[in-house]
Amino acid sequence: MKHYNKQSSPRNITIGDIAKDLGLSKTTISRAISGKGRIGAETKQRVQEYILEHNYRPNLVAKGLAQSKTYNIGVVLPADANLTEIPFFQSCLMGICEAAASMDYDVLITTVTDDDISLLKRLIDNQKVDGVVLTRSLVHDLPAEYLKEIGIPFVLIGTSEDEDIVQIDSDHEAGCCELTTFVLKTGCERVALLAGNQNHMVNRSRYQGYKKAFLETDKEINNDLVFLNLNNNILIQKAVNYVLERGVDCILCSDDFICSKVITHLEDKKIAIPDKVKVASYYNSNHLENHNPPITALNISIKELGITAGKHLIKIITGEPASHKSLVNYEIVLKKSTS
């Protein structure tokens, strides 16, 4: 049994203590710290030395109360169990943390499900954050709608059709188009798309990119080889069987999860990649990297996405202008699976 007591450690030094010690007023100390307002160079110097020497740390909670700020940003993570497996959100988070720390903000997290945003509401109601970053966008996006309505600063990692929303994303459509085009140009005629939940904006964008590639290369789209909303392994397996029956040169997967399942099924059926059928993924991850043969995929610096989002949000919070939409780079990594 243990019982800690925070008070046991010596009370933290305050601005008042400094004022007393230095024979100055609290106001002056405050000014020396913030740099705001007129203050004598020498006085400022003295205060700063004192602070350094005594290792003074301002109480951000008090500062926040006085300024109606928290110096916290909230990050909303999806609580869906199966998404826990995706490292995407963790990488995002790392990026956001990095950005926040560099601008002296802290990161508070909360979770939502597709139809329950009560925890997010609680966070806002409790006035614990100055702004929010959303890490996923749905077609009908409850969190975004809610945040927009109450008018709190927020950014979206992902894409939305709502022009009012500040968005950070990679250009999925362009990337998928480019990758698809590459495949088409290597001579593949029958190119399948196995895509996930079309309720997720990102999967819609990928589908758009796929279609665009056919348009731009003047080829007929293989509509009988397109499968959307492949939300579970059984559907994926069925889709794989379908496209194999109908003759397919290359299978494009909208994400790494689908791709890893596809690969497994192909292996089970002893269908060689890329000899019998080529495979590529619109989203890379370590799931695929460990695979043999290596899988061609679209690569995005997810952490960069998080960093950009964090910086953007804090800019908005502090009233600086921020662009409506910003894109981070992607790259196509060609591997043996499409050669």
Added chain:
Amino acid sequence: MKHYNKQSSPRNITIGDIAKDLGLSKTTISRAISGKGRIGAETKQRVQEYILEHNYRPNLVAKGLAQSKTYNIGVVLPADANLTEIPFFQSCLMGICEAAASMDYDVLITTVTDDDISLLKRLIDNQKVDGVVLTRSLVHDLPAEYLKEIGIPFVLIGTSEDEDIVQIDSDHEAGCCELTTFVLKTGCERVALLAGNQNHMVNRSRYQGYKKAFLETDKEINNDLVFLNLNNNILIQKAVNYVLERGVDCILCSDDFICSKVITHLEDKKIAIPDKVKVASYYNSNHLENHNPPITALNISIKELGITAGKHLIKIITGEPASHKSLVNYEIVLKKSTS
């Protein structure tokens, strides 16, 4: 370009507003809300109705300032890039969030590396949290040492030799021992251990469990088949080759990462699992679940670990007694890879 302004929304209603409206004092309102102190049933009723009707939400920051509390707990995540791939920390986090939300706390996160805990220090210095949960334990654990020294409440998800530290973990040693014993009893004579960084407490415990199984079953430990600190793929590959040369019936892997590499190498060498060599992992994950054949492994509810840790920490913060060490269950999932 956008420019949000939080102030544009009507200022939040305060305890003072309620007091004025109801012709009461702020104290009374405070009491009606907190339930502390004597207060008339009827008055309490009136206040609560008012609150409901006007959707009043107390400002936790102000409350915190008055009580020297933040109602936040900090979660320390390792920033090492390769760890981002491990869903462990995200699952932990989900559990901690769940526990925190249920006790009206919020979760603030920060990151550390093996030798840099400056971000954790910043979090503490800024007085943003009432306590901290550590999600990994090293043999020489900087965060734990730091937190102990400054005397802030914290719990460790993992195991430490320091009796003063409140620990939440599954019984790795027992689990690994059990799994190893099972393998030994299926008739395997030459049982290898391929283990990771011995700087991580968890890997030490696993090694202990492995050794214990031999002791308890009165078998000679296969020291020539034990490889520790397999921190990268090359080392793992070498180890696999070694044990194959020396003759091995079963390869035990200390975690899913090592195991997935081992499997890949075996596949490359066309060595059939379990026919030529059996394989099992001391730590399960989706990396392994998708594999064919399915891999025998130790299963832990990581989210449960997080929930327990969160609840424990908050208990400690609020001064309730909490057990020094609590274990969450594990289970051995037997699959085809050891049959």
Added chain:
DNA sequence: GTGAAAGCGCTAACAG
């Protein structure tokens, strides 16, 4: 250039 005083929204003695 510096300080006094009020206030951010809430809690916590202490009275009555």
Added chain:
DNA sequence: CTGTTAGCGCTTTCAC
């Protein structure tokens, strides 16, 4: 049972 008063630690007018 309820109100008064004084803070929590910092910012911010407004004087001097």
